Amino acid sequence: xKQTATNSAALQGAGPDKNGSLSANIAKFRELxxxxxxxxxxxxxxxRNPSFLTWENISDIATNTAILSILAVxxxxxxxxxxxxxxxxxxxxxxxxxxALTVSQYPDLHPLLAVGVGVGVGxxxxxxxxxxxxxxxxxxxxxxxxxxxxxxxxxFETSGGKWVSAHQMPESFKAIATGSVFGINxxxxxxxxxxxxxxxxxxxxxxxxxxxxxxxxxxxADISGIRTGRILWLVYSIMGGLSGLAGVLWVSKFASAxxxxxxxxELSVIAACVLGGVSIAGGVGKLSGVILxxxxxxxxxxxxxxxxxxxxxxxxxxxxxxxxxxxxxALVKRGIDRNNLMRRKI
Amino acid sequence: xxxxxxxxxxxFTLKGFFLQWEWLLVLLLIGVFVMNSNLSEYFLDxxxxxxxxxxxxxxxxxxxxxxxxxxxxxxxxSVASIVALSSVIMADLYNHGVPMELAVVICLAVGTIxxxxxxxxxxxxxxxxxxxVTLATMIIYRGIAYILLEDQASGKFPSWFxxxxxxxxxxxxxxxxxxxxxxxxxxxxxxxxxxxxMVYAMGNNTTAARFSGIQVDKIKIIVFTLAGLxxxxxxxxxxxxxxxxxxxxxxxxxxEVIAMVVLGGVSTAGGKGRMIGAILAVFLIGFLRYGLGLVNxxxxxxxxxxxxLLIVSVAIPQLKQRFAxxxxx
Numbered sequence: 001x002k003q004t005a006t007n008s009a010a011l012q013g014a015g016p017d018k019n020g021s022l023s024a025n026i027a028k029f030r031e032l033x034x035x036x037x038x039x040x041x042x043x044x045x046x047x048r049n050p051s052f053l054t055w056e057n058i059s060d061i062a063t064n065t066a067i068l069s070i071l072a073v074x075x076x077x078x079x080x081x082x083x084x085x086x087x088x089x090x091x092x093x094x095x096x097x098x099x100a101l102t103v104s105q106y107p108d109l110h111p112l113l114a115v116g117v118g119v120g121v122g123x124x125x126x127x128x129x130x131x132x133x134x135x136x137x138x139x140x141x142x143x144x145x146x147x148x149x150x151x152x153x154x155x156f157e158t159s160g161g162k163w164v165s166a167h168q169m170p171e172s173f174k175a176i177a178t179g180s181v182f183g184i185n186x187x188x189x190x191x192x193x194x195x196x197x198x199x200x201x202x203x204x205x206x207x208x209x210x211x212x213x214x215x216x217x218x219x220x221a222d223i224s225g226i227r228t229g230r231i232l233w234l235v236y237s238i239m240g241g242l243s244g245l246a247g248v249l250w251v252s253k254f255a256s257a258x259x260x261x262x263x264x265x266e267l268s269v270i271a272a273c274v275l276g277g278v279s280i281a282g283g284v285g286k287l288s289g290v291i292l293x294x295x296x297x298x299x300x301x302x303x304x305x306x307x308x309x310x311x312x313x314x315x316x317x318x319x320x321x322x323x324x325x326x327x328x329x330a331l332v333k334r335g336i337d338r339n340n341l342m343r344r345k346i
Numbered sequence: 347x348x349x350x351x352x353x354x355x356x357x358f359t360l361k362g363f364f365l366q367w368e369w370l371l372v373l374l375l376i377g378v379f380v381m382n383s384n385l386s387e388y389f390l391d392x393x394x395x396x397x398x399x400x401x402x403x404x405x406x407x408x409x410x411x412x413x414x415x416x417x418x419x420x421x422x423x424s425v426a427s428i429v430a431l432s433s434v435i436m437a438d439l440y441n442h443g444v445p446m447e448l449a450v451v452i453c454l455a456v457g458t459i460x461x462x463x464x465x466x467x468x469x470x471x472x473x474x475x476x477x478x479v480t481l482a483t484m485i486i487y488r489g490i491a492y493i494l495l496e497d498q499a500s501g502k503f504p505s506w507f508x509x510x511x512x513x514x515x516x517x518x519x520x521x522x523x524x525x526x527x528x529x530x531x532x533x534x535x536x537x538x539x540x541x542x543x544m545v546y547a548m549g550n551n552t553t554a555a556r557f558s559g560i561q562v563d564k565i566k567i568i569v570f571t572l573a574g575l576x577x578x579x580x581x582x583x584x585x586x587x588x589x590x591x592x593x594x595x596x597x598x599x600x601x602e603v604i605a606m607v608v609l610g611g612v613s614t615a616g617g618k619g620r621m622i623g624a625i626l627a628v629f630l631i632g633f634l635r636y637g638l639g640l641v642n643x644x645x646x647x648x649x650x651x652x653x654x655l656l657i658v659s660v661a662i663p664q665l666k667q668r669f670a671x672x673x674x675x
Contacts, residue, residue, distance in 0.1 A: 084477060132657060137664045139614050141421060141477045142656065145601055149653035156646035259646075267485055280478045312496045316489030323467075323482035330473040 030277045030332075034292040038299060045303040052306055059185065063177070063253065065298030066187035067246050071265075072272040072294045073198045073287070074239035079273055080215040081235050082282035083140035086266050087129060088243040090151035093261040095121035096247030097155050100164040100173075100257035107170040114173055118248030119241050125151055126240015130233035148266075156259040166255035177253035187249055194242070199287055211235060216283030271318055272297045274325040279333060297321075367611035371626040378630060382637035389640070400511070400519045402632030404587060405596075406625075407525065407580040408603045409610075410532040411573040413624045416607050417536075417549045418569060419616025420476035424464060426599035427487035428577035429584060432456040433591040434491040436581070437500035446504050454578045460487055461574015465567035484600075491593040501590025511587030521583055528576070533621045545569065549617030598649075605652055606631050609659040631655070 045052045071088060078085045099118035103109055125147070132143040166174070179186050202208040213221040214228050222228050251257045276293030278285030300321075304314065382389040389395075408425045415422050436453035440446050460483070467479045513520040536542040547555040548562055556562045580599075585591045610627035612619025631652075638648060 084481075132661070136661045137668070138657065138660045139421075141423070142604065142608070142614055142660055145423070145604070146653040146656035146660075149598075149601060149649045150657075153646040153648075153650035153653065156644075157650070161646070267481070270481070274478075279473075280475060281473050310493075310496070312492040313489070315485055315492050319482050319485030319487075319489050322478075323486065326474055326478055326482065327467075327471060330471045333473055 031286075031288050031292055034275070034289070034296060038292070038296050041296070041299060041303065045299075045307055048307045052303060057302070061298050061302045063185050063187045064302065065295055066185075066191040067249055067253070068268060068272055068298055069191050069291055069294035070194050070242055070249075071246050071269045072276070072290045073194055074242040075266075075269045075273050076276075076278050076285045076287070076290045077202075077211055077235045078140070078239050079270075079278045079280060080211055080282060080285045081232055082215055082218070082280075083133065083232070083235070084270065084280075085129070085140065085144045085236065085239050087125070087144040087148040087151055088239065088246075088269060089262045089265040090148045090155065091122050091125040091240055091243035092247040092250060092265065093257075093259070093263070094125065094151045094155045094158070094247070095119070095244035096251035096261055097159050097164065097257045097259075099248045100169060100251045101159065103170055103173045104164055104168040109170075109173075111172045111176050115176065115245065115248050118251075119244040122244015122247060123237060123241040126237040126243070127233070129240065130236030133236055134229040134232035152259075152263070155261075159257070159259060161259060163259075164251075164257040169252075169255060174252055174255050177249050187253065190245075190249070195287060195291065202287065207231065207234070212283055214282075267318060267322070268297055268301075271322045271325070274322055274329060277329060277332075279329050280326055281333065284333075368620070368623050368626060371610070371623060371630055375626060375630045375633070378633050378637060382633060382640065385637055385640045389637070396517075396519060396522070398633065398636045399522050399629075400587070402628075402635060403519075403521045403525050404511075404580050404584040405599050405603055406606075406628040406632075407528060407576045407583065408573065408599065409606045409624050409628050410528055410621070411569065411576045412603050412607045413532070413610070413612055413619065413621055414536065414545055414569045415476075415573055416604070416612045416614060417545050417616060417619055418566060419549050419552075419614075420468070420566075421604065421614070422464065422476060422480045422570065422573050423600045423604075424460070424480040424484035424487060425573060425577045425603060426596045427484045427491070428457050428460045428574055429581040429596040429599060430491045430591075430593055431460060431487040432578040433581040433585045433595055434495050434500070434593055437503075437585065437591045438494050440503065441500055446507055450507075450582060453581060454575060457574045457576075457578020457581065458571055459574065461571040461577070462567065464574065465570030468570065469563040469566050488593065495591075495593050497593075499590045499592045503586070503589070507586050508589070509586070511583050511585075521587075524579075524583070528579075529621070529625050533625075536621050541565070541568075546617055551617075601652060601656065602631065605656040605659065609655065611663075613663060614660060 042053060051057060071092075075085060075088070095118040098121045099114045102117050103114050129143055129147050132138045132147070133140050177185075177187055181189055200208075202211065210221070210226045210231050213224075213226055214231055218228060247261075250262060272293040273285070273290055274280065274293070275296060276286070276289030276291070278290060297318075300317070301314075304317070305311065309317075379390070408429075412422065412425070432453045435456050436449045439452060440449040444452075464476075464480055464483055467483070468474065468476050471479070509520060511521060515523055536545065544555065544560045544565055547558070547560060548565060552562055581596070584596060588595070606627045607619075607624050608614060609631065610619065610622075610624030612624060635648065638651070643651075
């Protein structure tokens with residue numbers, strides 16, 4: 001795809017259709033552009049508030065972004081298959097709540113087991129959604145909208161509407177998110193590990209490539225012998241498992257599990273994905289873009305309060321980011337398609 | 347692939363007549379009535395029934411255009427945010443000295459514009475599904491409401507405004523009369539006009555519809571604009587009923603509205619479903635919630651029930667189709 005865009009841009013030169021090559025170029029330089037934007041944003045915020053680029057704040061941003069970027073990996077896979085998952089905020093809350101309740105009952109539980117409980121709950125949620133989407137053929141938006149409410153309601157029901165707060169959690173559990181290995185926070189290490197596994201999965205395994213194949217063209221994927229149902233199921237299960245993991249990390253980091261934990265967080269995750277160039281039309285998306293999208297959002301979330309932007313602007317800004325990013329993605333895709341068509345004529 | 351046609355008028359058979367989805371809804375509605383009257387002896391009181399409808403009819407106004415949107419195979423999850431935005435703007439203007447009559451008109455205009463923007467974006471950027479466009483505008487519209495009102499509530503409307511949500515005309519709630527009026531209008535629009543036929547045609551096959559000369563873009567924009575307008579009307583009734591407004595008003599309405607439409611037998615694949623089913627579903631869900639409220643079912647439990655209801659009502663037709671397919675094989 002990239003190669004085509006470059007060739008045709010070269011062939012075209014300063015042709016009349018400048019727009020096409022420009023938008024195709026955005027695709028080529030998206031990562032660079034995002035990086036540049038991150039740098040400009042950081043410098044701008046730093047000028048307004050000198051405490052922004054301190055070591056403490058940067059590590060704060062990094063740990064905050066870690067959870068977002070873990071979820072973004074799963075969401076990328078879901079969006080690549082032309083789906084969407086609105087339930088992850090609720091899945092996160094449910095699995096965080098269940099694992100918090102577990103450790104408050106059994107304070108001697110090994111933290112890894114607590115993580116296992118959370119991931120297990122998330123996985124079950126994901127399997128259910130995957131079943132609805134792949135086997136019963138319910139539109140992802142409707143299935144996840146419905147299950148979002150079910151999971152959210154279950155979170156309140158399991159806790160009886162109460163919070164699990166810091167003093168009910170053993171130190172070992174809170175250490176999951178606050179501890180560090182070699183001076184690097186656990187959250188960041190976990191995120192890096194997940195990105196390495198995910199990179200291997202999407203670019204070096206057959207199943208990973210099949211995810212892209214389904215997104216590009218479900219019918220031909222089906223005809224060429226890919227079991228699309230199973231892959232879809234797998235993708236939503238991965239999403240659920242990652243949400244479960246994120247739930248434990250979230251609860252451990254903030255040392256509190258509430259009924260409305262992470263409500264609306266799915267929108268940030270979707271924003272990170274579309275910013276990173278994952279196409280809603282399916283089949284397109286790179287991990288490098290997604291991680292930059294997540295970092296950019298993490299920085300924005302951290303920077304806006306620092307430069308005295310009212311928190312009430314946050315919704316509007318996030319929505320605008322999603323809208324602009326998907327519009328740009330659409331224009332980019334048009335440019336690439338046009339360039340491909342031109343190449344064919346020559 | 348199942349072959350789908352827009353059938354001409356079907357021949358009337360008794361079996362076909364009674365094997366309709368709508369009869370199932372009627373049965374369910376009777377079931378809910380029986381359940382409710384067992385729970386409370388006051389339920390079947392005519393005054394009680396009349397007042398119960400006032401509690402849930404506000405969102406029903408959005409159900410009517412949502413039928414059109416889902417018939418097109420699209421979805422609009424921004425409706426609740428349009429309710430919030432138009433309501434907040436109306437209240438804010440009124441409290442800054444704009445006469446209430448003008449504020450109401452502006453409220454309707456805001457809703458219409460929001461819907462029009464949705465439609466325009468969806469039509470201009472065909473690569474984007476309605477899902478993602480309305481997802482983004484959902485956040486943006488509510489975001490603007492938050493910017494305007496922050497965490498405040500705004501109210502103190504003139505007394506005549508209360509009439510919308512609380513008033514009676516000849517012993518019948520005004521909101522019920524308004525709903526019946528709009529339901530009839532939308533029913534005629536869907537089933538008795540060429541516009542409605544075109545919506546069905548587009549829902550079955552947009553490309554074919556376009557090639558047969560239907561202005562698909564125009565129709566799509568009109569449908570989404572209608573959704574915006576009706577959301578604003580819902581905002582009027584809801585605000586009047588609540589007496590004040592906040593930016594988080596009507597949170598989660600999109601779920602209920604979509605649940606009512608799909609429970610009413612409108613297929614999310616587009617092109618299949620009828621207005622009467624959705625209207626029945628409005629009353630079914632409304633009275634179900636009312637009854638569950640009578641036995642003190644918590645709000646969280648209601649969330650779960652609504653979610654399950656949505657999933658089940660989408661799953662049933664899908665499963666039916668699946669088993670029909672297996673049997674044919």
